[in-house]
Amino acid sequence: xxxLENIQGILLMGxxxxxxxxxxxxxLSRPTLGHLDPYFINIMDExxxxxxxxxxxxxxxxxxxxxxGSAAMEASFVNVIEPGDKVLVLINGVFGTRMVDVAERLGxxxxxxxxxxxxxxxxxxxxKKLNNESYKLVAVVHAETSTGVCNPVEQIGxxxxxxxxxxxxxxxxxxxxxxxxxxxxxxxxxxxxxQKCLSCPPGVSPITFSDKALAALNxxxxxxxNWYLDFSMIIKYWEGEKxxxxxxxxxxxxxxxxxxxxxxxxxxxxxxxxRHQDNHEKLVKGLESLGIxxxxxxxxxxxxxxxxxxxxGADEAxxxxxxxxxxxxxxxxxxxxxxxxxxRIGLMGHTARKHNVERLLTALENILN
Amino acid sequence: xxxLENIQGILLMGxxxxxxxxxxxxxLSRPTLGHLDPYFINIMDExxxxxxxxxxxxxxxxxxxxxxGSAAMEASFVNVIEPGDKVLVLINGVFGTRMVDVAERLGxxxxxxxxxxxxxxxxxxxxKKLNNESYKLVAVVHAETSTGVCNPVEQIGxxxxxxxxxxxxxxxxxxxxxxxxxxxxxxxxxxxxxQKCLSCPPGVSPITFSDKALAALNxxxxxxxNWYLDFSMIIKYWEGEKxxxxxxxxxxxxxxxxxxxxxxxxxxxxxxxxRHQDNHEKLVKGLESLGIxxxxxxxxxxxxxxxxxxxxGADEAxxxxxxxxxxxxxxxxxxxxxxxxxxRIGLMGHTARKHNVERLLTALENILN
Numbered sequence: 001x002x003x004l005e006n007i008q009g010i011l012l013m014g015x016x017x018x019x020x021x022x023x024x025x026x027x028l029s030r031p032t033l034g035h036l037d038p039y040f041i042n043i044m045d046e047x048x049x050x051x052x053x054x055x056x057x058x059x060x061x062x063x064x065x066x067x068x069g070s071a072a073m074e075a076s077f078v079n080v081i082e083p084g085d086k087v088l089v090l091i092n093g094v095f096g097t098r099m100v101d102v103a104e105r106l107g108x109x110x111x112x113x114x115x116x117x118x119x120x121x122x123x124x125x126x127x128k129k130l131n132n133e134s135y136k137l138v139a140v141v142h143a144e145t146s147t148g149v150c151n152p153v154e155q156i157g158x159x160x161x162x163x164x165x166x167x168x169x170x171x172x173x174x175x176x177x178x179x180x181x182x183x184x185x186x187x188x189x190x191x192x193x194x195q196k197c198l199s200c201p202p203g204v205s206p207i208t209f210s211d212k213a214l215a216a217l218n219x220x221x222x223x224x225x226n227w228y229l230d231f232s233m234i235i236k237y238w239e240g241e242k243x244x245x246x247x248x249x250x251x252x253x254x255x256x257x258x259x260x261x262x263x264x265x266x267x268x269x270x271x272x273x274x275r276h277q278d279n280h281e282k283l284v285k286g287l288e289s290l291g292i293x294x295x296x297x298x299x300x301x302x303x304x305x306x307x308x309x310x311x312x313g314a315d316e317a318x319x320x321x322x323x324x325x326x327x328x329x330x331x332x333x334x335x336x337x338x339x340x341x342x343x344r345i346g347l348m349g350h351t352a353r354k355h356n357v358e359r360l361l362t363a364l365e366n367i368l369n
Numbered sequence: 370x371x372x373l374e375n376i377q378g379i380l381l382m383g384x385x386x387x388x389x390x391x392x393x394x395x396x397l398s399r400p401t402l403g404h405l406d407p408y409f410i411n412i413m414d415e416x417x418x419x420x421x422x423x424x425x426x427x428x429x430x431x432x433x434x435x436x437x438g439s440a441a442m443e444a445s446f447v448n449v450i451e452p453g454d455k456v457l458v459l460i461n462g463v464f465g466t467r468m469v470d471v472a473e474r475l476g477x478x479x480x481x482x483x484x485x486x487x488x489x490x491x492x493x494x495x496x497k498k499l500n501n502e503s504y505k506l507v508a509v510v511h512a513e514t515s516t517g518v519c520n521p522v523e524q525i526g527x528x529x530x531x532x533x534x535x536x537x538x539x540x541x542x543x544x545x546x547x548x549x550x551x552x553x554x555x556x557x558x559x560x561x562x563x564q565k566c567l568s569c570p571p572g573v574s575p576i577t578f579s580d581k582a583l584a585a586l587n588x589x590x591x592x593x594x595n596w597y598l599d600f601s602m603i604i605k606y607w608e609g610e611k612x613x614x615x616x617x618x619x620x621x622x623x624x625x626x627x628x629x630x631x632x633x634x635x636x637x638x639x640x641x642x643x644r645h646q647d648n649h650e651k652l653v654k655g656l657e658s659l660g661i662x663x664x665x666x667x668x669x670x671x672x673x674x675x676x677x678x679x680x681x682g683a684d685e686a687x688x689x690x691x692x693x694x695x696x697x698x699x700x701x702x703x704x705x706x707x708x709x710x711x712x713r714i715g716l717m718g719h720t721a722r723k724h725n726v727e728r729l730l731t732a733l734e735n736i737l738n
Contacts (some may be wrong), residue, residue: 002631028394034383253619255620
């Protein structure tokens, strides 16, 4: 038996992966080329140029990492952090917490400011902290996938830019679903994942390094303690006349990313953002009419990740199970302190369509009544 | 313009990636499922069982790493090595050299035995070394992709098994093209890549950890200094009743791997190995009749990676360029001290077919005459 023959198509409305456009599936199945084939290098160059546009940056080093979003998080820290470096992480969910773990494993001296899960980072608190202490790097998650909160990266960027710190932003869930303006917001390192609003299957992850971030890499005392993710070598494969082999690039995944980025740019960034916002509003309205409340205050809600409070008396695991088995819709559970208390509904990329919102609302209505 | 529309199919006869079977391309384009979807977990379990069979092991921890073969090399070292640990690396090519770099970045105290590129590791030398020194880990490359040499892993395993050392083997190029018997040979950690003899595009990489290797992981003084590749967490996603989310698995790449492994097992491991050997012999005979010599002595030649000496007066870059542009065949250049001196012809996985050997020989004959 071949299990692949019997995969049932599922509407992916969880915290990622999101549903994939047919053209992106097709892209994945195009003929594999060698990683130094001149034609493939053209595709690499296009991917870089598409990523720059979507990330709002002129950074030359704007490339996909050969791994999932967590590999890009790892790459962000390991390339610039050395043991003893002071790092400030702003935490209001799972992914801020994960950043602390990643940085501490590298020997960083990590300081944090914590905010209640479901609320946003307060720029005033960051300002207060930075007035008293200096850090090599300040890190924040733009769209906290675990809570559905949007953090005010632009405002935090204004504050960090008055210091010497490298400003690191996790845009795993935001990129491609709402504006991410790396250069305008003074972001030095920004990474994302393919399987959220870019709607490419998981496996490659956009990242960008500013000149300031590259200077930190170039001024290291020791080699990057991670050969696979060492950007001083990886850059030589992605740039210049002569491309030096580092590791074999994930060719077909990069075809998928190329196509997924192209679909977004062909639709137009602003149209894509509006589609996310419109469908989010439609979803919220529909949920409210079912008596389901949102976790996050309106001003800080993400369009692409909707954390909803499990209705009184309802069994959240049962809701997810029924949605998956009876309606072929996947949504996500709560994590950490929010486990059992919330459900996470994704409207990411190709998933953010009116008919998907309607299908979910109808299914939820049937299940809850 | 969509660059993907105009990709010309290339016969991949280099050092990897290899040509991909149509069913594996199809697998890559199957509908993406969530990484915790019960149906996807069935596919994960099948992949583990297929990998165990192909790697010749009963190790429970036999899984794909979410990255290319170099990520698996990184994972092999970073999970068991701590600063100051003594490591012995046997070097006779690029990938042995790379292991030293990977281990040193992690703070290992690395000792080496070097053998001339193009010759094999001498077990007697290893025995002599191990009689005088003890190491936490001894590492060797089974199939040196840079030179086409097969190292005697079984004999080295006999020697290492008399010590306390963890025995680490790189089977990136050998797995799926010749026997790799992890348990029988006393190998503790073995990794491979998808894009060589498994004939799946690059992006996921099989790895296996014995109980001894896992004990080293569990007895670490400090956390693994690499969150993304920390097996103490990754194992919890790949094993047991409750699968814990660590990072989002590369779903569609895993479909590809599933299909690629299934094709090999359906054909039968011994048939696959024989197909590699037969086509290798046919290639060597054909090359000899063109007056082209092999770099490696017959006893140590790999079937899937054929290092040939550039004929006197021929321009190796020109040969590769003509093969690619005029015949749509990719072969590889020499690396390091062998750059310009050899060409590398891959017969890996789906590429190892009689008609491909004939197509290459005809093209070479035309180009050289």
